[in-house]
Amino acid sequence: MPVAATSVRELEIDGEITLFHEPTQTALVLNTTASDVWRLIDGHRSAADIAALLASSYGADPEVVRTDVESALDTLSGHDLVATAPG
Amino acid sequence: MSGRLVVEVAGVSIEVVGADTTALRSVLGDVLTPDDAPAERVVDLGDAGPSGVETVLAAVARAAVEPARGLLLHAGAVVRDGRAVLFPGASGQGKSTLTAACLQQGFDYLSDELVAVDLDTGTVTGWPRPLMLTPWSAATLGLDGADGAEGVAAVGAGKTAVAAAALGAAPVRSSVEVAHVVLARRDGGAAPPVPVAAGDVLREVLAASFNHYVHGARAWQAAARLAGSAHGWLLGVGDVATAADAVAALLDGSGAAAWPEGSGAGGPPA
Numbered sequence: 074m075p076v077a078a079t080s081v082r083e084l085e086i087d088g089e090i091t092l093f094h095e096p097t098q099t100a101l102v103l104n105t106t107a108s109d110v111w112r113l114i115d116g117h118r119s120a121a122d123i124a125a126l127l128a129s130s131y132g133a134d135p136e137v138v139r140t141d142v143e144s145a146l147d148t149l150s151g152h153d154l155v156a157t158a159p160g
Numbered sequence: 161m162s163g164r165l166v167v168e169v170a171g172v173s174i175e176v177v178g179a180d181t182t183a184l185r186s187v188l189g190d191v192l193t194p195d196d197a198p199a200e201r202v203v204d205l206g207d208a209g210p211s212g213v214e215t216v217l218a219a220v221a222r223a224a225v226e227p228a229r230g231l232l233l234h235a236g237a238v239v240r241d242g243r244a245v246l247f248p249g250a251s252g253q254g255k256s257t258l259t260a261a262c263l264q265q266g267f268d269y270l271s272d273e274l275v276a277v278d279l280d281t282g283t284v285t286g287w288p289r290p291l292m293l294t295p296w297s298a299a300t301l302g303l304d305g306a307d308g309a310e311g312v313a314a315v316g317a318g319k320t321a322v323a324a325a326a327l328g329a330a331p332v333r334s335s336v337e338v339a340h341v342v343l344a345r346r347d348g349g350a351a352p353p354v355p356v357a358a359g360d361v362l363r364e365v366l367a368a369s370f371n372h373y374v375h376g377a378r379a380w381q382a383a384a385r386l387a388g389s390a391h392g393w394l395l396g397v398g399d400v401a402t403a404a405d406a407v408a409a410l411l412d413g414s415g416a417a418a419w420p421e422g423s424g425a426g427g428p429p430a
Contacts, residue, residue, distance in 0.1 A: 082377055086388035089359035093380045098373055100366050100380045102359045 075123075075146055076116045076158045083111075092154055101152055107145035114155060120146055164195040167216075169224035169287055170232055170276035175199035178206050179216055187213050187313050187321050190288045190331045200227055213315040217289055221274060225371045230276030230285070231379045232370040237270035237286050238262040239332045240411050243339035244270060244284055246390070248368035254346040254397040257297040260322065261404035263329035264301065270332050274370075279378045282385045284338055288331030290321035298322075300400055338390045340410050341365070344397045353393040353406050361392035 080095040090108040092101045103111055106127070113123045124139035131138060149155040165181040165188075167174050173193055176184070185192065201223045205216070225232060236247035236259035245262070247255045256272040263269055270286025277284050290311075298304050298320045307314045311326030324331050341361045342353065365383045366372065372379040393410065397403040 082380075084381070084384045086362060086384055087358040089357060091359070091362055091380070091384050093377050095377065098376050100372070100383070102363045102366070104359070 074116065074119055074158045075114050075149075075155045077111070077114050078154050078156060081154050092152075094152060094154055097153060099152055101148075101154065103145075106141045107148065110142055110145040111149070116158065166193045166195055166197050166199050167191050167220045168193045169220050170228040170230060170274065170285065172201060172224040172227045173197055173199045174201045174203055174220045174223045176203050176205065176216055176220060178204050184213060184216060187290055187315065187323075188216070190290070190323060212317065213290070213313075213321050214292060214317065214319060217273070217292070221287075221370075226374060228276055228371055228374075230278050231372060231375060231382050233275050233277060233284075233365060234273065234368040234370065235275050236272045237275045237284060238267035238407070239270055239336050240267050240408070242336060243411060244275075244336040245340045245342055245407055245411065246275065246284070246338055247342050247344050248364050249344060250368070252346065254344050254400065256291050256293055257300060257400050258342075258344050258397050258403055258407070260291050260293060260297065260301050260327055261400045262407055263291075263324060263327040265404050265408055267329060267408075268332045269324035269327075269329045270336065277382050277386055278335060279375060279382045281335070282338070282382055282389060283335040285335050286332060288324055288333070290323050291327070293320045293322055294318065295320075301327075338386055340393060340407075341387070341390045342393045342395050342407060342410070344395055344403070346397055351396050353395040353410065356392040356394050358387045358392060361390065362387035 082093040084091050090103045090111050109127055110123055113126060120142055124142040128135040128138040146155060163181055165176045165184060167176060168191055203219045203223050233248055236255035238245050238259055247258055249255055259272040269288050271288060272291045274287045275284040295318050306312045311323030313321045315321045343364055362384055365387055395403055395406055
């Protein structure tokens with residue numbers, strides 16, 4: 074279950090999200106899909122839940138979207154912006 | 161005159177010692193402070209003998225990174241009617257050549273190398289050092305053979321230092337609002353500027369920053385504010401005169417719409 078880190082600051086510019094991780098002083102600019110993934114992380118939805126919601130929203134192949142979602146989550150967790158909680 | 165050489169970079173006064181100050185003084189005129197000004201930092205170039213202009217400029221820029229109060233960006237920048245256009249990016253993308261071409265078309269000069277973004281207002285101040293042009297750039301701009309002319313000097317390693325005045329421009333030392341951020345691509349031919357998303361501008365701005373780690377979240381916020389408020393463009397600078405025309409058109413408000421019909425077929429420079 075992906076959970077947003079608490080020490081993250083967020084800004085939105087023209088529909089895309091940029092994040093700043095205070096402990097590592099790292100800034101990240103998310104692409105459109107990653108921005109949508111970030112918005113849907115609430116500590117309750119699983120990666121599969123997020124992928125299903127986005128596939129429905131985009132009208133796209135769920136498997137393709139799931140791959141993109143997992144890639145976005147990997148990037149976010151690689152920058153300590155997202156942790157995985159048991160769920 | 162005391163013989164001290166004090167260079168200002170982004171509001172930081174840096175004294176240079178161990179260099180041939182007499183030779184440097186004539187080239188660095190636009191970035192020198194009065195030689196009785198107090199210095200916040202000292203750069204000692206040791207006993208290496210007369211130091212090249214580029215060596216000195218690199219050393220003082222490095223010395224300014226920590227104490228600078230703004231977010232320093234590796235960027236060329238020009239001004240017209242009180243609005244700035246930034247060309248952020250790494251060396252070799254054509255920043256200096258495009259900056260110089262814009263000066264030849266009537267823009268005023270902030271820098272071909274570095275600007276400081278005010279963390280509170282998002283406005284920029286420049287570092288109007290002499291433009292450092294490669295032989296290719298100098299030839300492209302019609303400056304080959306101009307060494308020795310007023311404000312033009314060969315400075316070693318094939319480079320030519322050119323004062324803004326030698327290109328018909330005035331250095332701008334005031335703080336200026338950024339209207340456009342142009343991502344220059346040397347491998348792009350003559351084509352209209354293409355709008356880019358604010359996120360892409362922000363990525364480029366963050367990648368071009370020298371000292372974001374000094375200012376932390378404030379630097380990130382300033383970069384995001386800049387990327388969100390300015391218009392972003394991707395522009396090929398293979399034909400630099402045409403690219404400078406495009407930059408002028410952006411500020412005129414005509415932008416890509418002013419591009420001549422059928423002019424997008426150019427390829428990269430030979």
